[in-house]
Amino acid sequence: MNDTTFRSGYVAVIGRPNVGKSTLINRILGQKLCITSRRPQTTRHRVLGIKTTETAQLIYVDTPGLHSDGKRAMNRYMNRAAAASIDDVDVVIFMVDSLSWTDEDEAVLNRLQRSAVAPVVLVLNKVDKINDKAALLPQIEQLSQRFDFADVVPVSARKGMNIESLESTLEHYLPQGELIYDPEHLTDRSSRFLAAELIREKLFRHLGQELPYSLTVEVEQFKDVDGLLDISAVIYVERSGQKSIVIGKKGELLKQVGKDAREEMETLFGNKVFLQLWVKVREGWSDNERMLRNLGYNDDL
Incomplete structure (x- = not known):
């Protein structure tokens, strides 16, 4: 160069x-x-x-x-x-x-x-x-x-x-200058963040019109075990009625979300993935500044 x-x-x-x-x-x-x-x-x-x-x-x-x-x-x-x-x-x-x-x-x-x-x-x-x-x-x-x-x-x-x-x-329109990031890097975000986003994307695609806006995803575990990525994530919703919708009849919807997310993670990370998903209620999280900060929504500001 x-x-x-x-x-x-x-x-x-x-x-x-x-x-x-x-x-x-x-x-x-x-x-x-x-x-x-x-x-x-x-x-x-x-x-x-x-x-x-x-x-x-x-x-x-x-x-x-x-x-x-x-x-x-x-x-x-x-x-x-x-x-x-x-x-x-x-x-x-x-x-x-x-x-x-x-x-x-x-x-x-x-x-x-x-x-x-x-x-x-x-x-x-x-x-x-x-x-x-x-x-x-x-x-x-x-x-x-x-x-x-x-x-x-x-x-x-x-x-x-x-x-x-x-x-x-x-x-x-860019100024002349040296590399800011390693040329091998694709993003500044962690693999943990990307995994949470992929899960949220699949929820957007499988759920009804409004529900995706009332949920968020937090990855609690992201471990590499001899080349296998062991990932556990919690899907937070705001009301108990939403929890049953996300899980679906006999757990089928949550199972499909997990399958789709896992397959895309394997493509993105280049590793086999073992993915576990849980659904929990955290009332009013999307309108509570403190909860948003705890869930990582202050990192960009």
Whole structure:
């Protein structure tokens, strides 16, 4: 590597909930790091995804989606975590859906107008669903009149369209500098954290509309026993009635969640996994600042 031209820095990826931020980072990294689902607010923590090339190290900051509902302590925490990511980065991606514009997009744009210091790249996602790309021009022109974007890049995070162009654009705005992380590292998060997130993702996919927002996962044991990962995790819910739903009839739902999570952990960690799941009630955890801190929801702030 030529140190005089090597660049390194942080890239915050912000946008409304469920706009495709985690999918974009997974696509850039070439493997799954950030959990995803079709439901908004799946991401609760800031997660760093590290991409190292011959010419640069880009450290992507996946953030919870900024949203307007700040009534619960959990939602306030996610908004703080997302807003904090705009500060102290070298470049910001403002990701929007090329097919729609919502009040939550408006709120993110307003926050950028108030506080963004770093260059902001407007990324329009889901352009694979638009046959005539000229149809994007009115949206780009309208948004560019409201904010001085450093660049505009249309992409499809799901299909991988134009990702290399986006990476090249971002690299241009990074300062010259040395490696910040070991080039072999993919993230700053622990394997224990990633295991908990995978379990939570499977719960999002198997449960009904509202219940996933009332649960969290804590990994109590993560041991390597001669190459076998022995993992025990507790799923906390807020009411006793939710516990029976998570377990399912004859334990079938919990068993399926465990099976899906275990298989994905084995792919991610490259080891066989023995996974045990338990479900416990912790009333009001999502609206209690102290409980949130005890469950690790203060690590990002």
